[in-house]
């Protein structure tokens with residue numbers, strides 16, 4: 001029998017295991033460190049001598065997953081950047097999920113107010129808001145959640161694969177919380193009228209805690225992507241889970257849940273018929289307690305900024321215009337909501353009509369969008385920091401792919417091969433597909449023809465060879481000099497609107513120059529290389 | 541008709557690749573015994589959780605089809621005044637959105653474990669299907685809202701709109717089923733992946749696809765009928781003895797006809813796919829195929845007696861439920877034997893995975909979770925008005 005041998009830590013840490021024929025019989029091992037390119041090339045040579053094949057059969061003498069990325073078919077999203085697809089869905093899902101989580105607590109609180117006789121209108125509030133919650137969160141919320149998973153597979157199967165490999169028991173635990181949330185939610189929804197008051201409160205408590213629990217679990221996985229912390233060394237699930245940004249982002253998101261619940265309830269209450277103006281104002285003022293935790297947001301944001309990596313911080317502090325802008329949108333929108341809600345409502349001087357509540361909810365959507373964009377953006381050039389680059393290669397794999405080539409392992413032909421007049425242009429397209437398409441399009445959003453079409457051919461070669469230095473949030477180029485040249489020719493050809501008679505570039509001097517630039521650039525990402533350089537320079 | 545015949549006789553894009561031969565080591569040994577322990581453990585979990593998914597999913601597929609048919613036939617709303625279908629369709633309509641939610645929630649666990657064991661095959665199939673696969677999300681959202689619409693008496697009033705909403709929801713559910721079936725079949729054909737990618741071809745010309753769809757769709761009825769019978773017996777929607785008696789014949793017919801069509805499609809699959817036939821009769825698959833056959837006999841026997849007696853005695857409903865569950869469990873294993881044997885040694889082979897951290901925490905919360913869910917069920921059951929004996 002044969003199966004795919006999967007060796008998680010090898011691929012991630014850059015360990016290379018050599019196996020001689022028999023299962024698990026290690027011949028040699030290179031320690032847990034960044035692999036030197038030349039060393040690696042010689043290892044690769046040795047492996048080839050032993051008859052290595054990239055086949056996934058277990059009997060392979062070498063664990064392929066250590067240095068060859070798993071190759072998947074790549075879909076073309078047309079002019080839409082893949083990040084926008086996952087980001088757009090993510091914003092929508094996070095917004096709904098946070099509303100649902102906060103909404104659970106809000107309804108629980110109103111149920112309590114009603115049962116203790118503090119709020120005579122509580123019963124109506126509970127039934128209306130809960131109906132909206134069930135209709136939204138159990139349908140669109142749940143399916144956009146599954147959608148996040150399926151979209152992640154479409155965008156970067158290697159990333160979600162790594163996350164599943166590391167955290168499947170955490171996800172399985174979260175799944176238990178989904179069941180709890182669903183069972184308690186439907187039980188309350190269907191049987192509220194016949195249940196005893198204490199049972200109703202208990203069901204709502206279970207529903208709310210289970211909802212927040214699912215946030216607790218997923219937050220550990222998502223924050224690990226940005227700050228894997230000690231996991232990088234230990235590979236312990238709990239080191240990864242309780243990573244440096246775990247608590248600030250959990251608390252921040254919890255506050256966001258409360259705010260969204262307050263705003264959502266204000267919209268529903270305004271839309272409900274049968275309340276007098278005074279009644280509406282009173283109920284909405286009761287909801288305003290849910291805005292109060294916003295006061296802690298600046299503090300939590302500061303804590304988050306403090307613990308993220310320095311290079312990530314630099315992107316949002318002016319290093320990247322777009323990311324800085326999105327941070328400002330998130331902060332500005334939150335400040336506006338906070339200003340209005342906390343000062344106005346908490347002091348009970350203002351009411352909130354439907355239009356205002358909707359406007360504030362739209363601002364909250366803007367804040368969520370800004371926040372999620374920043375969260376996604378500052379991970380670059382990684383999807384899992386220190387472990388996996390955005391283009392789905394591990395740091396160790398970059399070195400090997402510079403020898404073997406990124407296209408050599410890709411069994412998928414081009415869909416429209418006839419459109420490419422030369423082998424080189426076709427190769428360039430395959431390189432683009434493997435290396436660039438995750439963050440760029442050819443001429444749509446973040447289009448390469450737009451970004452680099454105007455550069456001279458020399459500039460293109462240099463900037464791609466030293467990709468991580470061209471922009472710090474890009475990964476090092478993972479391919480051979482001839483693949484790099486093919487990519488450059490392909491982009492130039494696209495920029496020239498696919499001009500006929502495009503010549504092949506075969507000058508050995510060009511390839512030699514590219515090889516030198518690739519060597520100069522090294523295989524470490526820019527922030528990491530800077531860190532290493534600083535360490536080397538600092539007095540002992 | 542001739543088009544249909546040509547599909548059945550043509551070289552099937554999904555079968556042609558089976559020539560890559562099954563792994564005899566898998567077929568000739570006890571199921572799971574050939575896998576590394578961790579892989580076997582994850583695969584077992586994937587199968588157990590898949591059975592739970594199938595339980596709810598069968599209710600969702602067959603329930604929607606049944607409600608759509610009832611709406612088209614005009615036997616839609618009301619209770620006993622509308623006769624047997626009225627009461628049954630009311631209970632089913634009432635529970636459909638919850639059943640789909642449960643199917644989705646239950647689907648998450650096999651989705652997780654499948655990704656561990658068959659990462660490459662599952663992801664590649666997802667990617668090759670692309671839009672057709674991703675469409676299941678909006679399709680499911682619309683389907684569930686249509687199901688809620690079916691419950692809203694004041695919004696959907698005329699017979700035509702009821703029929704349109706019902707048929708719409710049913711068509712969407714069948715689409716979702718089709719997408720899962722296509723995804724599974726594509727994942728079984730690694731040697732065809734590059735050519736499938738190149739041509740962006742769909743598998744809609746594959747007879748195997750349609751036979752398998754028929755197997756799943758018609759095969760959803762026996763379990764659905766058993767659960768619906770159980771609901772009526774327990775007094776759901778206020779059903780009493782009259783409603784149970786009135787629904788008995790409909791349910792028995794649906795279950796028997798659905799089971800027979802499903803069996804016919806299964807035999808068709810075996811004719812079309814040597815690999816499927818060989819896996820079912822192999823040393824690894826045979827014991828589980830026998831369990832499924834026994835289950836089918838028990839369920840068919842129970843439904844036949846129900847059909848004759850036109851009543852829903854609890855013992856017979858329990859037998860029908862147990863029988864159908866045995867069929868689902870047995871066929872889930874046979875399905876896996878086929879996948880293992882077909883993918884072994886290919887690019888989509890199952891992976892040897894290290895055991896992940898956090899298992900103890902999962903077990904702890906699973907125990908707490910089960911306890912809490914049991915408490916919820918008990919609390920609700922105690923609050924319900926007593927049902928007629």
Ligand code: HEM
Nearest residue numbers: 146597600640643644647648650651716717720721724756
């Ligand atoms: C309610 C709508 C759904 C229907 C009608 C449905 C139908 C099906 C069918 C027919 C299969 C078996 C496919 C085959 O063996 O050929 C299946 C398998 C499966 N379903 Fe569902 N499904 C639904 C929703 C979901 C959702 C939302 C998820 C994920 C959260 C899910 C997860 C799975 C998984 C993981 C499998 C096993 C796939 C494999 O073994 O390769 N299902 N489903």
